[in-house]
Structure formats: C-alpha cells, structure tokens
Amino acid sequence: MSDREKPIGVAVLGLGNVGSEVVRIIGESAADLAARIGAPLELRGIGVRRVADDRGVPVELLTDDIAALVARDDVDIVVELMGPVKPARKAILAALEGGKSVVTANKALMAQSTGELAQAAEAARADLYFEAAVAGAIPVIRPLTQSLAGDTVLRVAGIVNGTTNYILSAMNDSGASYDSALADATDLGYAEADPTADVEGYDAAAKAAILASIAFHTRVTADDVYREGITKVTAADFESARALGCNIKLLAICERLTNDEDKQRVSARVYPALVPNEHPLASVNGAFNAVVVEAEAAGRLMFYGQGAGGAPTASAVMGDLVMAARNRVQGGRGPRESKYAKLPIAPIGFIPTRYYVSMNVADRPGVLSTVSAEFGKRDVSIAEVRQEGMVDGEGQRCGARIVVVTHRATDAALSETVEALADLDVVQTVNSVLRLEGTTE
Amino acid sequence: MSDREKPIGVAVLGLGNVGSEVVRIIGESAADLAARIGAPLELRGIGVRRVADDRGVPVELLTDDIAALVARDDVDIVVELMGPVKPARKAILAALEGGKSVVTANKALMAQSTGELAQAAEAARADLYFEAAVAGAIPVIRPLTQSLAGDTVLRVAGIVNGTTNYILSAMNDSGASYDSALADATDLGYAEADPTADVEGYDAAAKAAILASIAFHTRVTADDVYREGITKVTAADFESARALGCNIKLLAICERLTNDEDKQRVSARVYPALVPNEHPLASVNGAFNAVVVEAEAAGRLMFYGQGAGGAPTASAVMGDLVMAARNRVQGGRGPRESKYAKLPIAPIGFIPTRYYVSMNVADRPGVLSTVSAEFGKRDVSIAEVRQEGMVDGEGQRCGARIVVVTHRATDAALSETVEALADLDVVQTVNSVLRLEGTTE
Ligand SMILES: NC(=O)c1ccc[n+]([C@@H]2O[C@H](COP(=O)([O-])OP(=O)(O)OC[C@H]3O[C@@H](n4cnc5c(N)ncnc54)[C@H](OP(=O)(O)O)[C@@H]3O)[C@@H](O)[C@H]2O)c1
Numbered sequence: 030m031s032d033r034e035k036p037i038g039v040a041v042l043g044l045g046n047v048g049s050e051v052v053r054i055i056g057e058s059a060a061d062l063a064a065r066i067g068a069p070l071e072l073r074g075i076g077v078r079r080v081a082d083d084r085g086v087p088v089e090l091l092t093d094d095i096a097a098l099v100a101r102d103d104v105d106i107v108v109e110l111m112g113p114v115k116p117a118r119k120a121i122l123a124a125l126e127g128g129k130s131v132v133t134a135n136k137a138l139m140a141q142s143t144g145e146l147a148q149a150a151e152a153a154r155a156d157l158y159f160e161a162a163v164a165g166a167i168p169v170i171r172p173l174t175q176s177l178a179g180d181t182v183l184r185v186a187g188i189v190n191g192t193t194n195y196i197l198s199a200m201n202d203s204g205a206s207y208d209s210a211l212a213d214a215t216d217l218g219y220a221e222a223d224p225t226a227d228v229e230g231y232d233a234a235a236k237a238a239i240l241a242s243i244a245f246h247t248r249v250t251a252d253d254v255y256r257e258g259i260t261k262v263t264a265a266d267f268e269s270a271r272a273l274g275c276n277i278k279l280l281a282i283c284e285r286l287t288n289d290e291d292k293q294r295v296s297a298r299v300y301p302a303l304v305p306n307e308h309p310l311a312s313v314n315g316a317f318n319a320v321v322v323e324a325e326a327a328g329r330l331m332f333y334g335q336g337a338g339g340a341p342t343a344s345a346v347m348g349d350l351v352m353a354a355r356n357r358v359q360g361g362r363g364p365r366e367s368k369y370a371k372l373p374i375a376p377i378g379f380i381p382t383r384y385y386v387s388m389n390v391a392d393r394p395g396v397l398s399t400v401s402a403e404f405g406k407r408d409v410s411i412a413e414v415r416q417e418g419m420v421d422g423e424g425q426r427c428g429a430r431i432v433v434v435t436h437r438a439t440d441a442a443l444s445e446t447v448e449a450l451a452d453l454d455v456v457q458t459v460n461s462v463l464r465l466e467g468t469t470e
Numbered sequence: 471m472s473d474r475e476k477p478i479g480v481a482v483l484g485l486g487n488v489g490s491e492v493v494r495i496i497g498e499s500a501a502d503l504a505a506r507i508g509a510p511l512e513l514r515g516i517g518v519r520r521v522a523d524d525r526g527v528p529v530e531l532l533t534d535d536i537a538a539l540v541a542r543d544d545v546d547i548v549v550e551l552m553g554p555v556k557p558a559r560k561a562i563l564a565a566l567e568g569g570k571s572v573v574t575a576n577k578a579l580m581a582q583s584t585g586e587l588a589q590a591a592e593a594a595r596a597d598l599y600f601e602a603a604v605a606g607a608i609p610v611i612r613p614l615t616q617s618l619a620g621d622t623v624l625r626v627a628g629i630v631n632g633t634t635n636y637i638l639s640a641m642n643d644s645g646a647s648y649d650s651a652l653a654d655a656t657d658l659g660y661a662e663a664d665p666t667a668d669v670e671g672y673d674a675a676a677k678a679a680i681l682a683s684i685a686f687h688t689r690v691t692a693d694d695v696y697r698e699g700i701t702k703v704t705a706a707d708f709e710s711a712r713a714l715g716c717n718i719k720l721l722a723i724c725e726r727l728t729n730d731e732d733k734q735r736v737s738a739r740v741y742p743a744l745v746p747n748e749h750p751l752a753s754v755n756g757a758f759n760a761v762v763v764e765a766e767a768a769g770r771l772m773f774y775g776q777g778a779g780g781a782p783t784a785s786a787v788m789g790d791l792v793m794a795a796r797n798r799v800q801g802g803r804g805p806r807e808s809k810y811a812k813l814p815i816a817p818i819g820f821i822p823t824r825y826y827v828s829m830n831v832a833d834r835p836g837v838l839s840t841v842s843a844e845f846g847k848r849d850v851s852i853a854e855v856r857q858e859g860m861v862d863g864e865g866q867r868c869g870a871r872i873v874v875v876t877h878r879a880t881d882a883a884l885s886e887t888v889e890a891l892a893d894l895d896v897v898q899t900v901n902s903v904l905r906l907e908g909t910t911e
C-alpha cells in the first residue's frame with residue numbers, strides 16, 4: 030500500500046440530526062469518497078452522551094469519552110456536531126492542539142471563540158472548516174473566502190434562520206398572529222421547544238458575525254452584532270407591508286461603510302425588515318435560506334437552498350471533510366482566518382436605514398401634521414404616509430392608524446423621532462418600528 | 471525580507487474586456503491582495519496583439535511575444551484571457567510545463583483540451599483554475615468541486631449564456647420575433663457581430679461540458695453535448711408558452727441517469743426549453759445567469775448573478791488568482807481534475823423528457839384524433855392539447871394550430887412521433903418542437 034492510500038481516520042462527535050447523516054454518507058459513499066480524496070476515510074468512533082446498541086450504528090463505535098476519542102493517534106480529522114458550546118470548544122481545541130484538522134457546524138461557537146480556535150489551528154498548521162455553520166447546505170463561506178478573495182465585498186444580506194423564516198412566511202400567507210404561527214411551527218418541528226435562540230435572533234446574529242468576519246477580514250463576534258428578534262412583528266405589520274408592496278423577513282446584514290474621509294467601518298446587524306416584493310429575498314419562503322452578496326467587481330450574487338436539516342447540513346460538512354482529508358493526502362491547507370483589515374465596528378446609530386413606523390393616533394384633524402413635524406425636526410424625510418380609520422368590535426370608529434415610511438436617515442435620528450412620537454399626546458401607541466431593506470432612496 | 475514575502479510574479483495574457491479589469495484590480499487592490507495572499511502580486515507583463523502606448527497601461531508592460539512572457543523566470547502564475555483556442559492552449563501548456571500555475575476564463579479551450587491541460591498541470595504539480603469559464607462572476611466550479619465534494623450531484627441545470635437569455639427575455643417581454651430581438655441585442659452590444667457561438671448554443675455547450683465533467687467526475691467534452699440553439703424559437707412559441715404558464719429559456723442540463731440495473735450514465739445537453747413560471751430559472755432575465763444544482767443530501771441549490779461582463783468575470787479570475795498565489799506562498803495545491811467515475815455518456819435518444827409540439831393543421835373535424843393517434847402508437851402520453859383557429863391577413867379562417875404537451879417519454883419515441891406527424895396529410899407544418907423543464911409527470 031503506497032503512502033497515498035493510507036486511510037484517513039475520522040472521529041465524529043455527535044450522532045443527532047446532522048451527525049447521523051454524516052455517518053451514513055461516510056458509510057454509503059465510501060468508494061466515491063476514497064476516489065475523490067485519494068485515500069479511504071475510516072470512521073474511528075462516534076462521540077455521544079448516550080452509548081447504547083439501539084442507535085443504528087455498531088455500538089463499538091460509540092463512546093461518551095470525547096477526550097479519549099479525540100486524542101486517538103489514528104484520528105486525523107475531528108468532525109464536531111454536538112452543539113453545546115463548552116464541550117465543543119474543549120474537544121475542538123484538544124483536536125487542533127493534537128495537530129488534527131477540524132470540521133464543525135457549530136455557529137454559536139464559531140461566532141464566539143473564533144480567534145482562539147483560529148490561533149490553535151494556525152499553531153498546529155491544521156485545518157478548521159465550518160461551511161455548515163452558516164446557511165446549512167448552501168455554499169456561502171467558501172464563495173466568500175475563496176471565490177471572492179480577489180474582490181471587495183460591500184454587503185451581505187441573508188435569510189439565514191429557517192425557523193423564523195417559516196414563522197414569518199406563515200404569517201404572510203395566512204394572516205396569522207405571531208403566537209399562532211409559532212405554535213404551528215413548534216407542532217410541525219420547525220421550532221424547538223425553547224425557540225429563544227431563533228426568534229430572538231441569536232442564531233442569525235451568530236451567523237452574521239461569521240459572515241462579517243470573513244467578508245471584511247475583521248474579527249466580528251456575536252456580541253458585536255446589533256440584534257432584534259421577530260417576537261414583536263404583528264399581523265397588522267404584514268397588512269401594512271402588503272399595502273406597501275413588501276414582505277417582512279428576518280435579515281442578517283453585514284455592511285462595509287465608508288465615510289467622507291474614506292475611513293471604513295463594518296456593520297453587522299439582525300432585525301426583521303420590510304423587503305420589497307421585487308427584491309430576490311422577498312420570495313424566499315418557508316425553511317429555505319438565501320444569501321445575497323454584493324461585491325465591487327462581481328455585482329450582486331445570490332445563493333439559495335436549504336439552510337438546515339440533517340441531510341443538507343451534512344452535505345456541507347462532508348464537503349469540508351473531503352477538503353480536509355485531501356489536504357492530509359496531498360499536502361497543503363485550507364484558507365485560514367483573515368483579519369488583517371481590523372475594521373472598527375460601527376454602532377447601530379450610525380447606520381443609514383429607512384424606517385417603517387406604525388402608530389395608533391387620535392382620530393382628529395391635524396394629527397398627521399403634528400406627527401410629520403416630528404420627522405421634519407430631525408431631518409428625517411418622509412417617503413410615504415398611509416392613514417386608516419380603525420373600527421372597534423361594534424363597528425364604531427375608535428381612532429386611526431398612521432403608517433409612515435421614511436427615506437434613508439441615520440438610525441440615531443430615526444430612533445429619536447420614534448421616542449418623540451411616543452411622547453406626543455395625539456399618539457396613543459407606537460405599534461411597530463421596522464427597517465426597510467433593499468431600496469436606496 | 472522573509473521568504474514568505476517574496477512577491478508572486480503574474481503574467482496576464484489579454485487586455486480586453488476581462489483582462490483590462492484584472493489588470494486594474496491587481497493595481498488598485500494591491501495592498502488588500504498582498505494581505506490576503508501573504509505576499510505581494512507583481513505584474514510582470516501583459517500579452518496582447520497590438521502593443522501601443524494608448525492602452526491605459528504602461529507600454530513597457532505590453533508584449534506580443536506571449537511565449538517569451540510566459541517563459542520568464544520571474545512569472546509564477548499565468549492568467550490567460552485571450553480567447554482564441556489555439557494560442558491560449560499553446561500558452562497554457564507552456565506555462566504548466568514550466569511549472570507555473572494557470573488561471574483561465576477560456577471555456578472553449580477548457581471544454582475541449584481539458585484532459586491534456588489537466589495532465590500537464592498534474593505532471594508539473596501546478597494549479598489550473600477556471601472558475602470564470604462558467605457563469606462569469608457566479609461561483610459554480612468551486613461549489614461543485616469543493617462544497618459538494620462529499621455529496622452526490624444528480625443534476626445541474628443552468629442559464630449560462632447571457633446573450634441568448636437577453637434575446638429570449640426580450641422576445642418574452644415584447645412579443646418580438648427572434649430576428650428583431652437579435653438585431654436589438656447586437657445594437658446594444660449584448661450580441662457579437664457574429665452571434666453563432668451564442669445563438670447556436672456552442673458557448674452553452676462548452677459550459678455544459680465543463681459542468682458535467684466536474685459534477686460527475688467524468689471527462690465530458692463539448693462534442694459530447696447534445697446541442698440545439700435558439701434561432702428557431704418564434705413569437706408564437708412564446709405565446710403558447712405563456713398560455714401554458716411557462717417561459718422559454720436556453721438551458722444547459724447535466725444529468726446523472728441511473729437505469730434499472732443501477733448502471734449510471736451521464737447526459738449533457740443544451741436546448742431551448744419551456745420552463746414553468748414557478749421554476750426558479752423562469753424569472754432569470756436579461757444578461758443574468760443562474761445555475762440550479764440538485765444533490766442527494768443538499769437538495770436543490772441555486773446560484774445567481776452576472777454571468778458575463780468584464781468586471782464580474784474579472785472577479786472570478788481574481789478569486790482564482792488569489793487562491794493560486796496563496797498556494798505558492800503556503801504550499802499546497804487546488805483541486806485537480808477528477809475523472810475516476812468515467813461514466814458513459816448517454817445519447818439524447820435515451821433521455822426522458824417532456825415535449826411541446828406546435829403544428830399547423832387542416833381546419834376540419836377528426837384532425838385532432840388523427841394527430842393524437844400518432845402519439846398513442848408510440849406510447850407517448852399526452853398531458854395537454856390546445857387547438858386554435860388561425861386567421862389570415864383578411865381575417866378569414868385559414869387553418870388551425872394544435873399545440874400538444876406530452877408526459878415524460880424517451881427523446882427517441884418523441885422524435886419518431888414528430889417525424890410521423892410531419893408526414894401526415896392533415897399536418898401542414900410542424901412549427902416547433904421544444905422540451906419542457908422541471909416537471910416530472
Ligand atoms: N440540525 C440542523 O439543521 C443544523 C444546521 C446547521 C448547523 N447545525 C449545527 O450542527 C450541530 C449539531 O446539530 P444537530 O441538530 O445534529 O444536534 P442534535 O440532533 O441535538 O444532536 C447532538 C448530538 O451531539 C451529542 N452531544 C451533545 N452534547 C454532547 C456532549 N456533551 N458529549 C457528547 N455528545 C454530546 C448528542 O448525543 P446524544 O445523542 O447521546 O444525546 C447528539 O448525538 C449543532 O452545532 C448545530 O448548531 C445544525
């Protein structure tokens with residue numbers, strides 16, 4: 030047996046949705062994988078919490094001693110698919126320190142400990158791949174780090190969380206309230222029992238941090254990402270959005286901002302936004318994900334596909350595993366962390382956006398002009414206003430709703446305006462404040 | 471100066487649409503590129519036919535002696551952006567034989583001499599990158615060779631030629647004839663003076679060959695690709711397509727076919743097809759390109775963006791150049807040709823498709839049943855029939871048009887049926903025969 034054919038030993042940590050699919054593909058596609066890598070992959074063991082003989086894999090492969098599995102001499106690559114950040118971090122650091130390459134789908138970890146892990150990989154001259162951490166099966170990390178390596182990325186905007194996109198799509202399709210759409214999503218398995226990480230935007234923020242880091246060659250962590258969830262989006266917002274020719278989507282946005290003195294900063298943010306129907310992200314529905322990348326030379330690119338699920342996520346993991354294995358066989362390494370640009374992170378107040386503000390107001394003359402004046406005072410120019418009478422349960426008029434859409438202004442000026450509106454006597458409540466995406470006026 | 475910072479010498483062959491953008495980016499983004507690569511890129515020379523001082527670059531950089539430029543000791547990477555196959559092949563072979571890495575956008579060459587070039591790269595242990603050869607700025611080659619390296623690609627279907635998509639989009643939007651849409655496209659610079667390579671599908675066929683090769687790990691050349699152009703598509707076809715809820719697009723399709731005995735074959739083909747409006751490719755308009763990839767684990771992915779133009783294509787070239795340069799600095803190599811699967815290529819006759827047939831018939835009773843019988847005789851089942859009376863210049867009835875849409879049958883059975891139809895007395899002419907995409911009935 031020539032040196033080239035020496036098998037590559039693999040440890041898979043986790044046998045859940047993703048791990049079980051990865052183990053299946055390693056077994057079923059063994060011959061193809063060996064041909065593509067130049068050496069066979071050999072599965073040395075699978076790390077789990079519960080070792081038992083009812084798990085669809087030979088029980089001898091299972092172990093709950095993650096440290097021992099990772100430390101084995103015959104393990105060349107560790108594939109981490111457990112989830113919880115603490116044990117994952119420990120296992121990955123141990124693997125890298127032992128000179129093993131690592132493939133992970135762990136966005137929470139990658140958005141938090143990226144520097145530490147990248148340094149460990151660097152010190153060991155080992156690979157650290159994480160394509161599956163953002164947008165499941167959709168190649169996004171590799172296009173950004175490699176295909177666009179010679180271009181200048183200006184902006185990344187994506188629907189990167191399937192659970193919230195499922196909920197928002199249901200609200201748009203059926204007029205359902207947030208609570209009932211969430212309940213349906215939970216029943217159907219699209220939302221977890223504790224949906225906080227998804228609906229509050231933490232998952233999307235982790236992905237935004239990863240995308241911003243690689244797009245702008247700057248270390249961005251989840252804590253740097255401005256974040257609003259979808260829990261306050263109402264059926265009435267969808268009605269107003271429809272009237273404005275828009276849909277509402279939870280977006281992860283990463284942007285390169287250049288000021289008058291040519292100084293650059295980076296913004297990373299997650300919030301529900303009104304997206305015009307003609308924008309390519311407006312029609313990405315259900316559990317699908319899509320990422321739009323704008324680069325100086327390439328223009329606008331879009332990547333679309335399944336952003337989650339065991340098999341799609343396993344596809345991305347397997348791509349990374351084959352790359353890491355090829356590097357072991359042929360020599361060479363995958364891309365490393367690039368943070369040379371070290372751009373400062375701009376606070377949300379500086380970001381120019383457009384706003385949509387919905388408020389209930391007293392139903393009497395002059396209200397609209399009082400409301401408009403608050404925008405004018407702060408140099409926020411109004412693009413569109415809609416005023417509708419509201420009726421109570423008995424069909425009696427009981428006030429009016431005003432919806433204002435602004436032109437582009439800084440987030441700070443817009444939030445000040447909203448605060449002032451809330452203080453006005455004629456404004457009963459400010460129902461919703463959402464930003465607009467994809468229009469530049 | 472440490473070894474790491476030794477500059478990487480680059481020769482760019484061609485200073486046309488793409489070459490001039492590549493030269494511009496190498497100059498303008500020098501600092502960023504050096505940081506990403508770990509060493510500066512240095513432009514050693516630019517190969518052209520016409521050396522002159524009015525070309526926007528220092529004339530000392532220009533040379534018409536391609537062989538001498540490629541042979542220079544201080545050139546590490548050759549970027550081929552000339553176009554004509556013969557000189558490009560010669561220059562690339564010389565570069566590879568000299569141990570230099572090569573980046574090219576030359577689809578015609580890559581669809582023809584891929585084996586020879588891959589062998590030369592292999593022998594020299596040098597890189598051969600060609601992302602820009604398919605779909606311009608859109609990352610397609612890298613996702614297929616790397617991101618999906620651990621998955622099984624089942625099908626690739628794409629709009630990969632901007633000129634024909636521009637013409638077909640114009641025909642769809644305005645009801646224009648093919649000739650007038652082509653004339654407009656030529657005036658606006660979307661079509662070349664001699665549009666043959668585009669409108670007859672040669673360009674798309676070259677891209678289909680490249681896509682099929684990498685998707686199925688099998689060497690496929692342009693000659694293996696079944697090819698029909700768009701010159702026979704009529705305004706009446708667009709009318710019928712609209713009535714059927716479809717658009718018409720020139721598609722490049724690469725498919726893995728598995729027969730009852732589990733034997734696999736590969737199909738690569740280019741033809742204008744009816745695409746249902748709800749299919750993601752139906753709304754890709756103008757000069758845009760899009761590629762839909764279906765893989766076993768990943769499911770359906772779509773990649774969308776600008777498929778041509780100097781700057782977008784340069785973006786893809788620059789990504790490859792940075793990768794090739796990084797490999798020089800860090801050691802290691804990019805992906806090599808993978809043809810281990812060596813799947814046989816299926817002739818078009820074996821391919822199951824759906825057909826759309828439009829014919830002019832005598833306007834008398836019984837014609838529809840005569841026509842239908844020809845389909846039935848060959849076991850081709852009919853999904854939908856439309857019959858319309860036709861009127862002449864004076865508003866007199868002058869015959870009828872029958873449009874038949876079939877269920878899935880082999881291409882052989884369908885073409886036999888069409889031949890038989892043409893021989894029928896009641897059929898005056900068979901106007902159009904197009905295939906249907908994206909429906910499985
Ligand atoms: N599911 C998706 O669609 C998706 C998409 C993208 C990324 N990801 C990421 O992929 C990773 C795995 O996701 P998943 O959905 O497959 O998770 P999962 O179904 O919850 O499975 C987790 C697996 O890890 C094991 N595990 C957890 N903690 C462990 C510990 N401390 N020690 C040993 N084993 C432990 C579990 O063992 P037991 O089976 O014994 O409990 C289980 O097999 C996560 O980082 C997730 O964010 C998932």
Ligand SMILES: NC(=O)c1ccc[n+]([C@@H]2O[C@H](COP(=O)([O-])OP(=O)(O)OC[C@H]3O[C@@H](n4cnc5c(N)ncnc54)[C@H](OP(=O)(O)O)[C@@H]3O)[C@@H](O)[C@H]2O)c1
Pocket residue numbers: 483484485486487488489517518519520521534536550551552553554557575576577578602603606777778779780783
């Ligand atoms: N344009 C696109 O949108 C696009 C998209 C994808 C791929 N591509 C591919 O990229 C390549 C370049 O396309 P392009 O549009 O940039 O072509 P182009 O504008 O026609 O430019 C070709 C350049 O190559 C030089 N050249 C041609 N033959 C030569 C020879 N025998 N010796 C020396 N120099 C020679 C020409 O020199 P002179 O200037 O002195 O005549 C010219 O500068 C082609 O392979 C094309 O298929 C183009």
